[in-house]
Structures are given as C-alpha cells and as structure tokens.
Amino acid sequence: MPAILLAVALLFQETPPAAPPHAMPGEEAVEPYAVRPGNLGARAFEGDAMAQAFHGQDGIHRIVDGFVRRNFADPVTGPVFANHDQVRLKRTIFEQFCAILNAGCSYSGRDMKAAHKDLGIQQADMNRLVENLQAAMADEGVSFSAQNRFLSKLAPMRGQVVER
Numbered sequence: 001m002p003a004i005l006l007a008v009a010l011l012f013q014e015t016p017p018a019a020p021p022h023a024m025p026g027e028e029a030v031e032p033y034a035v036r037p038g039n040l041g042a043r044a045f046e047g048d049a050m051a052q053a054f055h056g057q058d059g060i061h062r063i064v065d066g067f068v069r070r071n072f073a074d075p076v077t078g079p080v081f082a083n084h085d086q087v088r089l090k091r092t093i094f095e096q097f098c099a100i101l102n103a104g105c106s107y108s109g110r111d112m113k114a115a116h117k118d119l120g121i122q123q124a125d126m127n128r129l130v131e132n133l134q135a136a137m138a139d140e141g142v143s144f145s146a147q148n149r150f151l152s153k154l155a156p157m158r159g160q161v162v163e164r
C-alpha cells in the first residue's frame with residue numbers, strides 16, 4: 001500500500017479507549033475516558049489563589065473524600081448515590097474540583113447532563129449536596145469567601161443535574 005494511503009488508513013483506524021489517567025484499583029469502567037474540556041461544566045479559575053485557599057491537591061482530596069462520604073451516608077442524598085461506584089466518584093469529582101480550582105488536573109469524567117441522566121434528582125437533593133460540600137470545606141478550614149466563590153461555579157450546573 002502506498003505510504004499516503006497507509007497514513008490515511010491509520011488515521012481513521014478505530015483506536016481503543018485510552019486508559020483513564022488516574023483510574024483507581026477496583027473502579028468500574030465507564031467509557032469514554034477522553035478528557036473533553038466541555039465536560040467540566042464550568043470555566044476554571046485563573047491564577048493559583050483558589051488552589052491555595054483549598055490547600056492544593058492534598059486539601060482537595062480531603063474535601064472530596066469527606067463530601068462523597070457524607071453524600072452516601074446522608075438520609076436525603078444517600079438513596080440517590082446507593083449502588084453507584086464510590087471509587088470512581090471520588091476520582092472524577094476530585095478531578096473536576098481540582099480542574100475548576102486550577103490546581104493542576106484534567107477532568108476525565110462525563111458531562112453533567114450525561115452523568116446525572118435518569119437519576120431523578122430533585123432540588124432538595126441539590127440543596128443537601130451543597131450543605132454536605134460546605135461541611136467538607138469547613139472541615140478543611142477553607143474561608144467562607146473561597147467556599148462561596150467555588151459554589152458560584154457549581155450553581156449554574158443545577159439545570160443539567162436537577163429534574164423538574
């Protein structure tokens with residue numbers, strides 16, 4: 001086969017999905033793992049002030065662990081989260097928060113509409129989830145002004161998450 005044809009054939013070849021960048025052992029596979037900036041759901045902050053306010057990736061890990069643990073244990077949000085992959089959630093929510101806070105990560109999860117499709121999420125679930133996030137951020141000692149700046153990035157995603 002001439003080289004040019006070979007190059008074109010290779011270009012259009014089906015490529016297997018790349019391994020997720022930070023997949024955790026025991027995580028269920030959800031395809032695709034491609035990093036698409038549009039999936040993040042918000043524009044990232046500029047500069048490093050917000051990353052510092054959240055105590056860098058270590059602080060964001062602690063916040064996400066507390067946030068996810070609370071959401072699973074909570075009587076309002078718990079039934080929505082039950083039977084979902086907590087290992088993957090901790091990874092993808094960490095990636096999303098870290099990317100929005102401009103703390104040096106890429107988000108490899110689904111867009112917010114696809115991730116929450118058919119979950120039957122109501123406004124009361126959303127309110128409680130925000131309270132659980134506030135509690136996790138307060139545990140980490142994040143200032144109220146930084147908490148509110150971050151929450152204002154998440155608020156516009158409501159329309160993709162809550163079913164009316």
Ligand code: HEM
Nearest residue numbers: 077080081084092093096109110115125126129154157161
């Ligand atoms: C702005 C608010 C929210 C944000 C930023 C958010 C973020 C995320 C992210 C990043 C994922 C992972 C997507 C992936 O792994 O591909 C996810 C999945 C999920 N979220 Fe949310 N979420 C929000 C609101 C909610 C609410 C209010 C609930 C219910 C109380 C909820 C329940 C879930 C569940 C159950 C999953 C797992 C879906 C699955 O396993 O297929 N989320 N969310």
